[in-house]
Amino acid sequence: MPQPVDTLKGFALTFRQMFKKPITQQYPEYKRPVYPRFRGRHRLHRHENGLEKCIGCSLCAAACPADCIRVVPAENTPTNRVSPGERYARIYEINLSRCIFCGYCELACPFDAITLGNEFELSEYSRDDLIYTKDMLLQPPVKRVPVASPQLYDTPIPYYREHS
Amino acid sequence: MTEPWWISVFKALVLINVLLLAMAYTTWLERKLLARMQNRYGPNRAGPFGLLQPIADLVKMVRKESFFPVASTHAPYIAAPALAAATALAAFSVIPFGGGWTVADRHINGVIADVPIGLILIFALGGIGIYGFIVGGWASESKYSLLGSMRTCAQLVSYEVSLALSVLGVVMMGQSLNLSEIVAKQGETLWFVIPQFVGFVTFFIAGIAETSRPPFDLPEADTELVAGYSTEYSGMRWGLFQMAEYVNVIVLSGLLVTLFFGGWHGPWEPLGPLWFFIKLVLFVSAFIWIRASLPRLRYDQLMRFGWKVLLPIATLNALVTALLVVWID
Numbered sequence: 182m183p184q185p186v187d188t189l190k191g192f193a194l195t196f197r198q199m200f201k202k203p204i205t206q207q208y209p210e211y212k213r214p215v216y217p218r219f220r221g222r223h224r225l226h227r228h229e230n231g232l233e234k235c236i237g238c239s240l241c242a243a244a245c246p247a248d249c250i251r252v253v254p255a256e257n258t259p260t261n262r263v264s265p266g267e268r269y270a271r272i273y274e275i276n277l278s279r280c281i282f283c284g285y286c287e288l289a290c291p292f293d294a295i296t297l298g299n300e301f302e303l304s305e306y307s308r309d310d311l312i313y314t315k316d317m318l319l320q321p322p323v324k325r326v327p328v329a330s331p332q333l334y335d336t337p338i339p340y341y342r343e344h345s
Numbered sequence: 346m347t348e349p350w351w352i353s354v355f356k357a358l359v360l361i362n363v364l365l366l367a368m369a370y371t372t373w374l375e376r377k378l379l380a381r382m383q384n385r386y387g388p389n390r391a392g393p394f395g396l397l398q399p400i401a402d403l404v405k406m407v408r409k410e411s412f413f414p415v416a417s418t419h420a421p422y423i424a425a426p427a428l429a430a431a432t433a434l435a436a437f438s439v440i441p442f443g444g445g446w447t448v449a450d451r452h453i454n455g456v457i458a459d460v461p462i463g464l465i466l467i468f469a470l471g472g473i474g475i476y477g478f479i480v481g482g483w484a485s486e487s488k489y490s491l492l493g494s495m496r497t498c499a500q501l502v503s504y505e506v507s508l509a510l511s512v513l514g515v516v517m518m519g520q521s522l523n524l525s526e527i528v529a530k531q532g533e534t535l536w537f538v539i540p541q542f543v544g545f546v547t548f549f550i551a552g553i554a555e556t557s558r559p560p561f562d563l564p565e566a567d568t569e570l571v572a573g574y575s576t577e578y579s580g581m582r583w584g585l586f587q588m589a590e591y592v593n594v595i596v597l598s599g600l601l602v603t604l605f606f607g608g609w610h611g612p613w614e615p616l617g618p619l620w621f622f623i624k625l626v627l628f629v630s631a632f633i634w635i636r637a638s639l640p641r642l643r644y645d646q647l648m649r650f651g652w653k654v655l656l657p658i659a660t661l662n663a664l665v666t667a668l669l670v671v672w673i674d
Contacts, residue, residue, distance in 0.1 A: 191638050
């Protein structure tokens with residue numbers, strides 16, 4: 182059955198919407214704060230004395246379901262001490278084009294050496310540029326991402342995210 | 346009134362450029378209005394308010410590879426979009442946009458081709474333009490394109506009848522098929538939308554179906570047929586189909602303004618073409634508004650509405666108008 186009144190109501194509705202402010206968030210100008218537990222680009226961490234936390238145990242690579250982490254360990258020597266343990270990661274690479282950002286690596290790490298940060302703007306023009314080396318992962322990220330206040334959310338932040 | 350051929354050529358050259366620009370900015374207006382009706386911004390990156398977006402789209406489409414499917418029938422596949430766009434553009438040549446001016450002792454008509462049977466010419470050109478859509482879809486050798494063509498066939502043919510019948514009342518009241526004379530008649534008496542309101546409504550609805558705009562966009566129903574007859578097209582060939590569609594919208598709006606809303610006449614006379622332009626923009630916006638508000642019809646609903654509702658009303662309107670015209674005279 183034709184319902185002319187309801188149809189006209191629909192027209193009135195679309196007309197009224199024209200004068201409302203759009204709800205779109207203009208992304209590059211406005212970055213919506215990410216959740217505190219948001220899983221973005223990885224970071225490797227150092228101890229306060231400057232030594233790397235990673236001891237090259239490859240547990241993260243074993244836990245990785247996407248098989249995107251490559252760790253090649255080497256022995257620490259008295260002249261070249263990189264980490265407090267016996268060994269350190271000579272090569273630590275994460276292929277971010279394969280990474281699914283599941284966070285299993287930070288769960289597997291016994292020393293909280295690797296955590297997932299908040300950076301999500303990881304586009305590159307070449308796939309090779311998405312292989313992040315140890316040096317890149319140890320650096321603080323170039324772009325900062327706004328993070329919403331943890332007080333706004335009732336889920337606790339895992340200790341390994343807070344203390345590393 | 347006749348004018349030297351070179352004035353007509355010059356006018357045609359100017360108008361075709363204006364029309365193409367208008368078509369480009371109709372896409373902009375549509376995207377912008379539609380977005381605002383859906384609480385979005387629409388294009389706002391290229392230039393202020395996204396005003397350069399149509400230009401960017403054009404550059405993108407022209408630079409795209411002119412690809413066509415191996416299985417397609419090449420000659421009609423290539424000719425179809427050009428046919429659709431050319432007839433759509435040609436149809437605008439008989440729509441009057443001004444009352445005519447005298448510049449340096451030469452009379453300049455407010456229309457490119459002052460044809461005595463302008464209205465019939467528009468329908469004829471529209472009828473040829475439909476072949477562009479039908480042949481283009483058929484020549485693509487793809488099931489979606491073919492289905493789109495079949496729907497175009499059925500829909501445009503059945504709604505063209507109502508479209509032609511619904512203007513009969515106007516023709517009888519204006520006593521002419523020349524659009525300039527119909528407009529002049531409206532200037533003398535009153536806009537035909539008042540005595541011919543039923544004719545206006547049927548013409549508007551049939552016109553939406555004729556330009557296959559939502560809610561009658563069955564031929565290119567994206568949710569069912571990918572893109573209907575233009576599925577296998579890309580680049581500027583697809584652009585020509587889009588151009589044909591939007592120019593058809595403009596032509597139809599122009600026809601609505603000419604036949605029912607007094608053409609270039611307005612509250613203050615000297616503004617001629619500006620009044621025509623304002624009314625045209627309002628009608629194009631109405632097309633967009635309808636698109637934003639109504640869902641697409643089902644195929645059987647479309648056919649039933651066309652043959653069992655629109656056509657009888659249009660016929661009755663023509664008959665009653667004929668009786669009244671004879672009776673009053």
